[in-house]
Amino acid sequence: xxxxxxxxxxxxxxxxxxxxxxxxxxxxxxxxxxxxxxxxxxxxxxxxxxxxxxxxxxxxxxxxxxxxxxxxxxxxxxxxxxxxxxxxxxxxxxxxxxxxxxxxxxxxxxxxxxxxxxxxxxxxxxxxxxxxxxxxxxxxxxxxxxxxxxxxxxxxxxxxxxxxxxxxxxxxxxxxxxxxxxxxxxxxxxxxxxxxxxxxxxxxxxxxxxxxxxxxxxxxxxxxxxxxxxxxxxxxxxxxxxxxxxxxxxxxxxxxxxxxxxxxxxxxxxxxxxxxxxxxxxxxxxxxxxxxxxxxxxxxxxxxxxxxxxxxxxxxxxxxxxxxxxxxxxxxxxxxxxxxxxxxxxxxxxxxxxxxxxxxxxxxxxxxxxxxxxxxxxxxxxxxxxxxxxxxxxxxxxxxxxxxxxxxxxxxxxxxxxxxxxxxxxxxxxxxxxxxxxxxxxxxxxxxxxxxxxxxxxxxxxxxxxxxxxxxxxxxxxxxxxxxxxxxxxxxxxxxxxxxxxxxxxxxxxxxxxxxxxxxxxxxxxxxxxxxxxxxxxxxxxxxxxxxxxxxxxxxxxxxxxxxxxxxxxxxxxxxxxxxxxxxxxxxxxxxxxxxxxxxxxxxxxxxxxxxxxxxxxxxxxxxxxxxxxxxxxxxxxxxxxxxxxxxxxxxxxxxxxxxxxxxxxxxxxxxxxxxxxxxxxxxxxxxxxxx
Ligand code: ADP
Ligand code: MG
Numbered sequence: 001x002x003x004x005x006x007x008x009x010x011x012x013x014x015x016x017x018x019x020x021x022x023x024x025x026x027x028x029x030x031x032x033x034x035x036x037x038x039x040x041x042x043x044x045x046x047x048x049x050x051x052x053x054x055x056x057x058x059x060x061x062x063x064x065x066x067x068x069x070x071x072x073x074x075x076x077x078x079x080x081x082x083x084x085x086x087x088x089x090x091x092x093x094x095x096x097x098x099x100x101x102x103x104x105x106x107x108x109x110x111x112x113x114x115x116x117x118x119x120x121x122x123x124x125x126x127x128x129x130x131x132x133x134x135x136x137x138x139x140x141x142x143x144x145x146x147x148x149x150x151x152x153x154x155x156x157x158x159x160x161x162x163x164x165x166x167x168x169x170x171x172x173x174x175x176x177x178x179x180x181x182x183x184x185x186x187x188x189x190x191x192x193x194x195x196x197x198x199x200x201x202x203x204x205x206x207x208x209x210x211x212x213x214x215x216x217x218x219x220x221x222x223x224x225x226x227x228x229x230x231x232x233x234x235x236x237x238x239x240x241x242x243x244x245x246x247x248x249x250x251x252x253x254x255x256x257x258x259x260x261x262x263x264x265x266x267x268x269x270x271x272x273x274x275x276x277x278x279x280x281x282x283x284x285x286x287x288x289x290x291x292x293x294x295x296x297x298x299x300x301x302x303x304x305x306x307x308x309x310x311x312x313x314x315x316x317x318x319x320x321x322x323x324x325x326x327x328x329x330x331x332x333x334x335x336x337x338x339x340x341x342x343x344x345x346x347x348x349x350x351x352x353x354x355x356x357x358x359x360x361x362x363x364x365x366x367x368x369x370x371x372x373x374x375x376x377x378x379x380x381x382x383x384x385x386x387x388x389x390x391x392x393x394x395x396x397x398x399x400x401x402x403x404x405x406x407x408x409x410x411x412x413x414x415x416x417x418x419x420x421x422x423x424x425x426x427x428x429x430x431x432x433x434x435x436x437x438x439x440x441x442x443x444x445x446x447x448x449x450x451x452x453x454x455x456x457x458x459x460x461x462x463x464x465x466x467x468x469x470x471x472x473x474x475x476x477x478x479x480x481x482x483x484x485x486x487x488x489x490x491x492x493x494x495x496x497x498x499x500x501x502x503x504x505x506x507x508x509x510x511x512x513x514x515x516x517x518x519x520x521x522x523x524x525x526x527x528x529x530x531x532x533x534x535x536x537x538x539x540x541x542x543x544x545x546x547x548x549x550x551x552x553x554x555x556x557x558x559x560x561x562x563x564x565x566x567x568x569x570x571x572x573x574x575x576x577x578x579x580x581x582x583x584x585x586x587x588x589x590x591x592x593x594x595x596x597x598x599x600x601x602x603x604x605x606x607x608x609x610x611x612x613x614x615x616x617x618x619x620x621x622x623x624x625x626x627x628x629x630x631x632x633x634x635x636x637x638x639x640x641x642x643x644x645x646x647x648x649x650x651x652x653x654x655x656x657x658x659x660x661x662x663x664x665x666x667x668x669x670x671x672x673x674x675x676x677x678x679x680x681x682x683x684x685x686x687x688x689x690x691x692x
Contacts, residue, residue, distance in 0.1 A: 003030040003176050010165045012158070020154040021162075029166045030681070033177070034646055035159075036201050036221075037146035040213055043112055044141050044206035049086035052115045052122055059140065060088060060124075061132070064107045067100065079103050081111070088115075089123035108132040143203040144210065163202050170195060180674040180681075181227060185663060191223040198224075216652055225648040226656050226663075229438070231682035232645075233664045234675045236441035239408055243442070244288050247419040249392050251284035253315035257344075261311050264343055265304065272296070272450035273305055279446045280309050280424065284393075290422035293399065293440055295430055296448030297618040298582025299455065302426045303333065305448070306395045307340050309424050314346055314373045318392025321414070321421075322376040325398045327352060327528055328535065328551060333397070334376045346373030353380055354528045382413050391421045399425040408442070428582070429575050430622045434657040435650075441661075458585040460593040460613045471565060471594060472513050479517050479544045484561035486583055487547045490568045499549050500525045506567070507547040514545065523549040550576070552583060559587030569595040569612075570605045574625040578618055585616075604628060646682070 007026060008018050026032050047058040062081030070076050077092040077100060090111060092099070103109070113127035132138045148159045170176050179186075179194040186193065192200060197220035204213060212218045262269065269277070276294055283290035296302045310320040322337070324330040334350040341348060349363045349372040366372040370389030375381065379402065391414035399407065407425065414421040431439055463471070475485055487510065489503040500523040507521040520543045522534045538546050539558050546552075546561070550572070564584045569577055577595075585591040595609050611624045650657075667675050 004028045010162050023151045032166050033198050037148050039147050040144040043145050049083045049088050054117045057114045059112045061110045064103050064105050067103050090127050091123050091125045180678050191219050225653045228648045228682050229660050231678040233437050233660050235679045235683050239442040248289040251312040251316045253312050257315050270450045272448040276446040277308050284312050289420045291443050293443040293445045294426045298428045300448040313393040318390050319388050320374045320393045322395045330378050348374045351377040393422045396425040399427045430619045432626045437661050454588040457616045458591045458593050462595045462609045462613050464599050478563050485545045486564040488566045490571050496524050503549050517544045519545045521547045524551045556583050562591035565594045567596050570597050574621050578621050
């Protein structure tokens with residue numbers, strides 16, 4: 001008997017019910033046990049009818065006095081019961097002839113539902129009822145009744161019965177629900193054992209507080225949430241240690257090569273950049289794969305740091321793949337890398353879906369035979385049949401745009417025998433420390449905490465949309481100074497088509513309002529070649545004003561563009577706004593960002609925009625954002641591949657987060673088998689220890 005056996009082994013669960021359960025993600029007995037109720041109903045006590053209060057939910061017992069079908073208005077079945085203290089109407093809008101016949105006057109029934117004032121006094125609409133044939137044998141429930149999340153075609157009753165069976169199996173075989181949390185921890189936090197927690201949550205004693213259960217404050221639930229969060233953290237810790245069993249090529253470059261490379265740059269590396277490069281040099285020198293995250297605020301110069309890593313690979317005879325989240329950014333990396341590697345004997349290949357026919361064949365050929373040392377592209381890079389000659393390093397830019405699991409899956413790419421490429425991932429989006437353990441615990445982290453010299457802070461103002469004409473004037477005088485402008489249209493619309501349409505309209509309006517300004521539009525649905533042409537023209541200052549959707553959020557680098565207008569900033573997350581704003585302030589000149597909101601603003605929205613106005617520091621902004629919005633939102637909107645929890649809720653369980661890393665470390669040290677088992681339980685990850 002195992003908890004990973006199929007739900008079909010339970011009585012009453014056939015293929016059809018099983019397929020409905022699958023829709024809820026329930027395949028095994030264990031899935032069933034971890035499918036927790038949404039709420040509970042108290043059917044442990046019978047309420048006298050004269051004690052009922054409108055708005056409460058109650059169990060009532062009474063004898064049918066009369067039953068009738070009312071044709072008035074919507075056809076309904078009315079049944080009045082009396083328990084000696086008073087009368088109550090039961091009302092059904094959907095009913096069968098059978099139902100009508102079975103509720104004859106004199107029949108004793110129990111019914112449960114929400115009591116309301118109706119046409120003729122207190123009534124319950126569509127009560128859950130039961131005919132009592134033998135009053136002596138009738139008992140009320142001894143436990144609170146669970147109400148589960150359902151799916152079409154599945155009834156509460158079916159689910160309740162299935163869970164009951166699974167629970168009683170666990171009671172017969174107490175070893176089934178192994179408790180992997182340390183006993184010490186359970187004791188200190190007064191948490192129940194796993195088996196107790198599961199039993200309590202599915203079938204709480206009537207004495208338990210419904211309020212506690214509904215507010216999810218109960219220790220049984222906290223314990224499960226803790227266990228789930230811990231499992232996610234542990235899976236990353238294990239990924240980190242498992243990565244160490246792989247070999248990786250040692251990458252290094254001689255001083256002549258690195259000096260020549262650095263001397264050719266138009267700037268000197270900052271101290272922070274040099275420090276991070278030292279971390280990378282040390283990692284790449286190891287025979288195990290590097291797995292390093294470089295975190296640095298927008299504009300801190302992460303790209304050149306990654307290029308240095310690429311140099312190490314090239315100098316050691318290995319190839320490098322650079323992955324960016326958008327074509328626009330990939331395109332820009334191609335330009336930068338092409339310039340930086342001019343003095344190095346290699347080719348830079350840019351691979352997009354657009355590349356067709358012989359050009360594509362040729363690019364793939366050059367990768368396969370090793371003529372091309374660097375390949376740059378979007379994630380399509382890894383979805384295609386790209387064969388590398390000798391891939392030694394994978395660089396992932398703006399990693400927050402990719403999900404945790406996407407990143408982990410990438411590790412297997414470029415695997416060669418028992419060797420894997422080194423990995424360097426970069427992000428401008430600082431993740432507060434408490435959340436990092438759920439996202440980055442598998443990575444070593446280096447931080448670039450310094451901007452290149454001479455950058456002036458961006459001056460940000462928050463202004464209402466009514467002042468649009470002032471903004472237009474400001475653009476005119478800015479352009480007269482030979483400087484360039486971004487105008488960013490945000491739209492919460494899911495559809496990219498709508499976003500682009502809105503941007504098109506704005507561009508038209510701006511062309512009219514600004515006859516002397518050279519305006520162009522860029523959005524995600526344009527052909528790559530067109531996007532490219534616009535971007536290039538903007539870079540060459542053949543354009544003054546670029547109207548854009550949030551496609552320009554990452555990477556775009558045009559130092560002469562020092563004024564940005566963001567329309568409806570209240571619709572975006574703070575970190576995203578900060579990232580967008582990072583497109584300006586890239587040169588030595590003054591730069592400005594106007595957050596042009598659509599009033600009225602809520603208090604929180606006002607506060608949030610205020611944070612952005614007052615700070616240019618991505619870390620500060622992320623922390624404040626976390627305070628205001630809570631961890632669930634921050635993580636959810638930041639990541640396309642956001643983590644989905646079964647039970648834990650980052651908002652509700654925020655107080656648990658800090659305790660996870662130390663518990664994880666202790667468990668890994670004292671009982672690694674438990675760590676593996678927890679991952680298997682919560683993430684379905686099979687490890688060698690899963691069967692322990
Ligand atoms: P991000 O960290 O946001 O990816 P980039 O790598 O795009 O930043 O760098 C932003 C700009 O700063 C680029 O124009 C880049 O060439 C320039 N840059 C990078 N490092 C330095 C430096 N040490 N001194 C001056 N400019 C630098
Ligand atoms: Mg960048």
